[in-house]
Amino acid sequence: MSRVTERDLLPWTQAAFDAFFISQGRQAHAYLLAGHSGLGKTVFAEHLAKTLLCQESDQKACGQCQSCRLFESGSHPDLHVLQSEKRTIDFADLFATYAPRYLEDESKRNKRKKPSAVIAIDQVRDVVPDINTRPHLSNCRIIILNAAEDLNINAANSLLKSLEEPPSDSFFLLISHDPGRLLPTLRSRCNRIDFRLPEKQQALDWLNSQLPGVPNTADLLDSAAGIPLRALALAGGEESADNSQVTDVMLQLANRQIDPVSAASELIKKSELADILTAVQVLISRIIRIKFASGNPLSAKNNCDRVLLDCGKRLNFKQLYAFLDIVSNTKQLAGGPLDDTLALEDNLISWQNLFS
Ligand SMILES: [Zn+2]
Numbered sequence: 001m002s003r004v005t006e007r008d009l010l011p012w013t014q015a016a017f018d019a020f021f022i023s024q025g026r027q028a029h030a031y032l033l034a035g036h037s038g039l040g041k042t043v044f045a046e047h048l049a050k051t052l053l054c055q056e057s058d059q060k061a062c063g064q065c066q067s068c069r070l071f072e073s074g075s076h077p078d079l080h081v082l083q084s085e086k087r088t089i090d091f092a093d094l095f096a097t098y099a100p101r102y103l104e105d106e107s108k109r110n111k112r113k114k115p116s117a118v119i120a121i122d123q124v125r126d127v128v129p130d131i132n133t134r135p136h137l138s139n140c141r142i143i144i145l146n147a148a149e150d151l152n153i154n155a156a157n158s159l160l161k162s163l164e165e166p167p168s169d170s171f172f173l174l175i176s177h178d179p180g181r182l183l184p185t186l187r188s189r190c191n192r193i194d195f196r197l198p199e200k201q202q203a204l205d206w207l208n209s210q211l212p213g214v215p216n217t218a219d220l221l222d223s224a225a226g227i228p229l230r231a232l233a234l235a236g237g238e239e240s241a242d243n244s245q246v247t248d249v250m251l252q253l254a255n256r257q258i259d260p261v262s263a264a265s266e267l268i269k270k271s272e273l274a275d276i277l278t279a280v281q282v283l284i285s286r287i288i289r290i291k292f293a294s295g296n297p298l299s300a301k302n303n304c305d306r307v308l309l310d311c312g313k314r315l316n317f318k319q320l321y322a323f324l325d326i327v328s329n330t331k332q333l334a335g336g337p338l339d340d341t342l343a344l345e346d347n348l349i350s351w352q353n354l355f356s
Contacts, residue, residue, distance in 0.1 A: 007094075009047050010040035010228070011206055012198035017044065020193070021051075021059045028191040029166040032148070034179040035195025038227035044195075045144055045173045046094055049079055052171055053138040067138050074098060078141035080130060082123050084150045086115040086272075095146055102126050117272050119145065121154040128162060131170050140169045148174040149181040156183050163189040203228045211235055223289070245270070246279035247304075253352045254311050260348035264341055273340040277331040280347070284324050287312040291320075319354050326350050 009017060020027075031048075033041040047061070050071045056062040061071075070076040074097030081098035088099045102123040103109070109116075127143060135141045145151065151159060163172060163186070174190055176182060197203075203226065207217045210232055214220075217231070224231035249267060252258040267276050290305055291312035312320070330343050 007043055007046065010043060012202055012228075013040045013044050013195065016193055016195075017047065018059075020048065027171075029168070029170060030163050030172040030174065030190040032174045032176060032179060032182075032187060032190035032192045033195065034176050034192055036197075036227060037177040038224070038229040038233075039195040039197070040229065041175050041177075041195050042093065042095070042146065044193075045146070045175055048173060049142040049144060049171075052140055052142060053078055055138060070137070076138075077136040078138045080127050080141065080143045081146065082119050082127060082144070083146040084115070084117050084119055085109060086117040087146065087150070089115050095144065098144075114270060114272075117150060117275070118152045119150045119155050120152060121158050124151075124155045124158045124162075131162070131167055135169055140171060143170060143172045145172070145174045147178075148176045148186065149178045151186075153183075156186055160185055160189070197226045198228065200226065203231075207231055207235075223286070243279045243282060246276060247283050247308075249348075250280065250283055250351060251307065251311060253348060254314070254355045256352070256355070260345050260352055263348050264344040268341050268344055272334075273338075273344060274331055274334040276344060277327050277334065277347070280327050281324065281331075283308075284320060284327070288317065288320050291317070315354055323351060323354065 033045055035041055050061040050068060051057070051059065053067045053071060053076060054061040055065040055067045061068050063072075067076065067078075071079065072094075074094065076098075079098055080102070081095045082102055083095060083099045085103055088096045088103065104122070131141060131143060145159070160183070166172065172190070174182075174186075179187060179192075198206075200221070203221055204218060206228055207221060208214075211217055211220075214235060217235075220231045220235055221228070224234055246267065249258065249263045253260060253263060271279075287308050290309050294309055294313075327347055330338075330347055333343065334340070
């Protein structure tokens with residue numbers, strides 16, 4: 001998958017993009033791009049920022065001017081990106097080239113056992129002086145928060161102050177995959193742009209254009225719950241490192257090839273509890289779907305699906321849903337006083353016990 005193709009504005013977001021510029025007369029200064037991960041919000045934010053900064057054109061970045069060229073090279077002085085260290089490591093995209101400016105320096109980061117998954121108050125404080133001077137090159141400056149739910153409470157409160165009285169030449173773009181987790185006061189200060197699942201045919205047309213010659217794109221889209229970018233990732237085998245490690249561990253537990261205590265300590269070394277549990281939820285949902293579809297002889301086509309189906313066959317739906325409940329209960333407590341490793345251990349023990 002080439003970066004250029006990946007970075008085209010996704011067709012189901014075009015209308016919202018056009019609407020943004022039609023309503024330019026009453027433009028707000030803070031926008032919340034809200035919706036499920038995999039619907040094109042990040043690409044949308046990239047295009048929006050580039051267009052707002054462009055020195056030549058009002059509704060579509062020209063790609064030629066100094067602003068556009070600097071933007072693409074990762075060094076536009078009026079684009080400010082706040083995101084967590086973890087996101088910066090996990091996604092090698094354009095924003096990852098801008099984010100380090102506001103991340104802690106290496107010596108501090110190296111002291112942590114694993115990359116921080118939050119946007120901290122220091123990052124917000126560091127960006128504030130930069131937005132209170134005049135833009136360097138373009139007519140405005142853009143501050144992107146990716147993702148807004150990564151802001152910890154202090155950082156969110158600090159950001160609120162800037163959102164209350166934003167400099168007139170600034171645009172805040174808050175990307176959120178989970179807007180329900182944001183402070184209501186933060187949400188209410190933003191104009192909201194909602195990203196929803198595209199029509200199936202539109203998603204399929206796009207997926208086919210990205211995967212020429214690949215059969216069964218409709219099945220891929222189904223496996224991805226209709227989320228086009230997730231379907232594309234599935235096709236490329238681009239399952240995240242988190243997800244594939246969690247899948248391996250859960251299958252080994254089911255086959256008693258590993259014990260829950262060492263499994264938990266291995267997983268927690270590399271990821272946050274909430275991320276691990278999300279990967280577990282994705283896996284169990286997938287097992288449920290594959291098990292559900294297994295009556296159809298055409299389903300369970302690839303190797304991974306077959307392994308998951310074998311695992312799913314050893315349990316009934318009631319057990320699978322009960323386990324999902326356990327995981328989501330633990331996830332709600334994650335980040336609290338709970339000991340992450342012990343909590344994960346408990347969940348993994350429950351899982352292994354299903355296979356006794
Ligand atoms: Zn331009």
